[in-house]
Amino acid sequence: MIFRTRRAVSLAAATLLASGTVAAFGAPAHAAGTETDLAITAAGTRATDGVEGKIAWAKIANLGEGTPTKVLVKVDTSKVDDNKLLMGAFTDGGCDVTGDTKPELWVCELSGDEIPGPGETTEVPIVLFKATEDVTGPYTAPVTISIESPDDTDESNNSVDVDVELTPESGVDLGVLVPDVKTRVNLDTFEERGPVRPGDTALVWSEVANQGDLTAQGIKLTYQLPEGVTFLPVEGCEISSDKRGAVCEDETFLLEPATVLVVPLAVEVDEAVEAPVTLKNGSLEATAFGVLPADARVSQQATKPAFGKAEVRAAEDSEFADLDPTDNKDDFAVVVVANTGGGGGGGGLPVTGVQAGLIGGIGAGVLLAGVAMFLVSRRRRVVLVAPGDEKTDA
Known part of the structure; x- marks a missing residue:
């Protein structure tokens, strides 16, 4: 990786x-189809x-x-x-x-x-x-x-x-965000190639942020895809028999405060899907196994998730409770357009540059016209995980 x-x-x-x-708003005036x-x-x-x-x-x-x-x-x-x-x-x-x-x-x-x-x-x-x-x-x-x-x-x-x-x-506070999937992607170059069509490949982008004040020790990501969409092979994640579910976990990974874990997973839309259609009921739920004491030392290697392991271990029971579990799960859909037979789309910016930081980068756009206030300066470290890669860069 x-x-x-x-x-x-x-x-x-x-x-x-x-x-x-x-x-x-004035009096309602519906346009056709709205x-x-x-x-x-x-x-x-x-x-x-x-x-x-x-x-x-x-x-x-x-x-x-x-x-x-x-x-x-x-x-x-x-x-x-x-x-x-x-x-x-x-x-x-x-x-x-x-x-x-x-x-x-x-x-x-x-x-x-x-x-x-x-x-x-x-x-x-x-x-x-x-x-x-x-x-x-x-x-x-x-x-x-x-x-x-x-x-x-x-x-x-x-x-x-x-x-x-x-x-x-004090504690860990995980937050999950998964945007709806609307763009097909070239998995070799990670470039956007236009709207998703039947038979296309795409990426499900998930972001898991720790907005608490303590480090999460061990993390488990549980994915469910909409009907008509399946996972392509994901190194180190356990894929269900119908290829619509995936469990990615690392019991030793440390997700520090003010850190965002970004995980893109490759998926494929069934060629038999009748489009245009929005395939609903996709979801991701994130769980931390435990919490690291405030005075514990964190090694740099431990902050790199090991989803590339050949064997995924079963989750262990834990009495650990997230400070706010209401944002530990997010639903998403896959939006599929009709296949016209043309090439369509064309190249685009690398997906890694477009998607990473939906949580971490929000503050850059918080120009909230209409109020005088001071926002606190902070920085978030975003860890981008690219499943299938086999080496690590610091």
């Missing part, structure tokens, strides 16, 4: 000037006070058969004490913030690329960070996250109430 390291700015220090409120059903959930809103901040997620799923023309995400932070916690959302479409003395309501628009199509899910990052380094828990506050779209036909699942929590507990 080849292991590369990258550094990506996480929560970049910034001061931003207040701006006006976003325009409200009617749909959007649903929102949230994950990862509990953080240890041993870190400066954390990225939680608002997940917007398209349960209908149309793609909406416009989507707003609203985050009501009016009940959050800004002397304890500051928080805000980020989308490519931009955000506005209102509030007399503090940020109280974030209104963010999804860009065209962020709006989920039928069967797809979009993850909107919610940045949580302590007001000052001296803030400690316990602290809990209610937050409401909602969505609005003129094309949504069911508003019963458009809002979720969650608690943001700062805990004095």
